[in-house]
Amino acid sequence: MAIDQTESNFEKLTLNSRVKLTFWGVRGSIPVPGTETGKYGGNTSCVQFFTGVNDPVLIFDAGTGIIKLGEHINNNYKNNEIHIFITHTHWDHIQGLPFFAPLFNNKYKIHFYSKNRSSSSLQDTIFKLIEEPQFPLSHQKWKAQIFFHELNENRLNLNPNTTIFTADLNHPWGANGYRIEYKNYTASYITDTAPFDLMLLGKEFIGSPPDPQSKLSSQEKSALKKIEKGVLELCCNSDAVIYDTMFTRSDYITFPHWGHSTFEHAFGICKEAKSRKLVFFHHSPRRNDHELDEMLQKYRQIASKSSLEIFAAVENTSLILDEPETT
Amino acid sequence: MKVTFWGVRGFVPVPGRDTSVYGGNTICLGIKGDQGTNLAIDAGTGITNMGSSLMNKEFSRGEGNFSMIITHTHYDHIQGFPFFVPAMIKGNNIKIYGSNLCEKSLENVLENHLTPIFSPMQTLRNFNANISFSRLEPGKSTKIGNFQLEVTELAHKVDWALGLKLEGIQGSLGYAANVTYQKPADFKKAIEFFTGVDVLIHDATSTRLYDQIIVGDHSQDARDAVKIAGESGVKKLYLTHFHHTYTDETLEQLLELTKKRSDEMGYKELDLSLAREGNSFIL
Numbered sequence: 001m002a003i004d005q006t007e008s009n010f011e012k013l014t015l016n017s018r019v020k021l022t023f024w025g026v027r028g029s030i031p032v033p034g035t036e037t038g039k040y041g042g043n044t045s046c047v048q049f050f051t052g053v054n055d056p057v058l059i060f061d062a063g064t065g066i067i068k069l070g071e072h073i074n075n076n077y078k079n080n081e082i083h084i085f086i087t088h089t090h091w092d093h094i095q096g097l098p099f100f101a102p103l104f105n106n107k108y109k110i111h112f113y114s115k116n117r118s119s120s121s122l123q124d125t126i127f128k129l130i131e132e133p134q135f136p137l138s139h140q141k142w143k144a145q146i147f148f149h150e151l152n153e154n155r156l157n158l159n160p161n162t163t164i165f166t167a168d169l170n171h172p173w174g175a176n177g178y179r180i181e182y183k184n185y186t187a188s189y190i191t192d193t194a195p196f197d198l199m200l201l202g203k204e205f206i207g208s209p210p211d212p213q214s215k216l217s218s219q220e221k222s223a224l225k226k227i228e229k230g231v232l233e234l235c236c237n238s239d240a241v242i243y244d245t246m247f248t249r250s251d252y253i254t255f256p257h258w259g260h261s262t263f264e265h266a267f268g269i270c271k272e273a274k275s276r277k278l279v280f281f282h283h284s285p286r287r288n289d290h291e292l293d294e295m296l297q298k299y300r301q302i303a304s305k306s307s308l309e310i311f312a313a314v315e316n317t318s319l320i321l322d323e324p325e326t327t
Numbered sequence: 328m329k330v331t332f333w334g335v336r337g338f339v340p341v342p343g344r345d346t347s348v349y350g351g352n353t354i355c356l357g358i359k360g361d362q363g364t365n366l367a368i369d370a371g372t373g374i375t376n377m378g379s380s381l382m383n384k385e386f387s388r389g390e391g392n393f394s395m396i397i398t399h400t401h402y403d404h405i406q407g408f409p410f411f412v413p414a415m416i417k418g419n420n421i422k423i424y425g426s427n428l429c430e431k432s433l434e435n436v437l438e439n440h441l442t443p444i445f446s447p448m449q450t451l452r453n454f455n456a457n458i459s460f461s462r463l464e465p466g467k468s469t470k471i472g473n474f475q476l477e478v479t480e481l482a483h484k485v486d487w488a489l490g491l492k493l494e495g496i497q498g499s500l501g502y503a504a505n506v507t508y509q510k511p512a513d514f515k516k517a518i519e520f521f522t523g524v525d526v527l528i529h530d531a532t533s534t535r536l537y538d539q540i541i542v543g544d545h546s547q548d549a550r551d552a553v554k555i556a557g558e559s560g561v562k563k564l565y566l567t568h569f570h571h572t573y574t575d576e577t578l579e580q581l582l583e584l585t586k587k588r589s590d591e592m593g594y595k596e597l598d599l600s601l602a603r604e605g606n607s608f609i610l
């Protein structure tokens with residue numbers, strides 16, 4: 001696959017020991033197979049923070065992209081410890097899990113993480129996902145050792161080299177973003193979230209866009225401010241921020257209640273947080289390769305005066321993180 | 328009747344360059360009757376493209392009538408439903424036909440698929456179209472537009488999946504997208520049911536151990552499909568519901584191996600093809 005992100009920051013799948021973000025699935029909503037998505041890819045969300053084949057595997061979300069990653073792990077990796085961080089359990093973030101090969105191999109220890117929700121435990125949700133009559137292989141067929149972790153704190157010391165931070169995002173029902181600190185490297189994973197001018201978090205269903213005339217209550221205003229502050233902290237001085245940019249500005253005006261963001265918003269957050277790279281992610285299933293090329297070009301131009309570098313996530317490629325000393 | 332393959336995969340959608348010839352969308356077969364009947368068999372991700380293709384007609388005005396037959400409720404047969412645009416438009420009528428599996432009604436299964444934990448749609452009631460359900464029963468014929476539909480229970484893992492026969496003015500179509508024949512009686516039942524159909528669309532995967540199929544334990548040719556088609560006297564067989572690990576190249580090999588197997592089994596007259604996403608045929 002040609003990589004024309006032009007910079008040397010991107011590479012094809014390799015097992016060198018550079019620290020990088022590997023994109024296994026880049027879409028939102030639903031997988032979109034077909035020739036029109038061949039370049040950016042059609043698998044749903046799954047990103048890996050890669051530090052080396054001897055290290056624990058760090059995975060963010062389990063859309064269909066995780067299926068290929070599972071084979072990759074089985075074939076190439078030396079470490080048997082896998083950590084999967086889930087932003088939320090909407091289909092496009094978990095639907096690859098039932099086909100994740102390491103689950104069927106007893107040598108692995110697989111840890112699942114998600115923000116604690118009083119209404120449903122992560123274990124119940126995942127087990128429910130793979131029950132008849134919707135799926136034939138229940139968790140009893142899994143051979144790996146499985147651990148579920150519900151995060152109550154916003155900080156998790158995973159191992160001496162790795163700390164994970166989390167915060168709420170603005171998405172119907174709920175979602176949480178992550179920040180990964182590994183040695184001196186930092187990356188942020190912010191999907192799915194709407195901008196912060198309309199309260200979506202905690203609402204189970206929002207049927208139509210709210211009346212633009214209706215004013216936010218002071219309670220909603222402060223809740224939104226709190227979410228924004230959390231997101232800014234996750235992105236603060238980050239080497240690379242992967243951000244939900246499913247929407248164009250006109251999409252957002254039509255569907256402000258769907259819980260997705262725009263380039264303009266992502267750009268604003270990254271500027272304020274002094275992040276170094278912004279990676280478009282959670283591409284709309286309706287956007288083909290040509291349209292994504294155009295979007296990238298357009299927004300790169302808009303951002304050209306800024307020090308923020310702009311990229312779009314491309315499946316089966318990795319964004320190499322800069323060594324901190326050299327930045 | 329015009330038959331279109333909108334999705335030909337089993338298990339899970341597989342986007343990517345190495346599935347771009349035969350397609351990566353999960354199972355959905357579109358049927359258009361000569362007098363305008365619109366019908367889908369199964370609602371894998373292929374149904375999203377079918378839905379979009381309908382949107383420049385009466386469906387965009389909220390005047391469309393659509394029938395959907397769900398042959399069983401594993402994800403690959405229902406996961407496209409929440410993205411089927413005609414279901415979002417007020418005024419359209421969507422009638423969903425299916426059967427009850429695992430003591431849960433089809434409606435329950437779809438509701439479960441849409442709960443806020445899994446989907447921002449929350450419930451079927453948030454789709455604007457009129458959605459209704461109708462239960463299919465083996466041995467009973469159902470009229471859908473100009474078609475007569477008959478179903479049977481085919482062996483599938485612990486439960487079963489529907490096999491169906493759709494009879495139109497110009498001919499009849501058989502469909503068995505997901506079937507795991509375990510014992511001779513399972514074959515016998517399917518052969519009796521499909522005897523007399525003009526075209527059969529059948530599961531390409533042959534195995535006795537459905538639990539192992541996802542991790543790849545199945546035969547490399549479509550021997551079960553060939554046996555059913557051959558013994559039923561079907562002239563034209565399309566293989567579908569391809570395993571998600573199969574690339575375009577593997578599928579070409581599957582076709583070659585299956586043709587060889589078909590000759591060995593003595594069905595030299597059987598015309599055998601792979602279902603290919605986007606392709607149609609007229610019956």
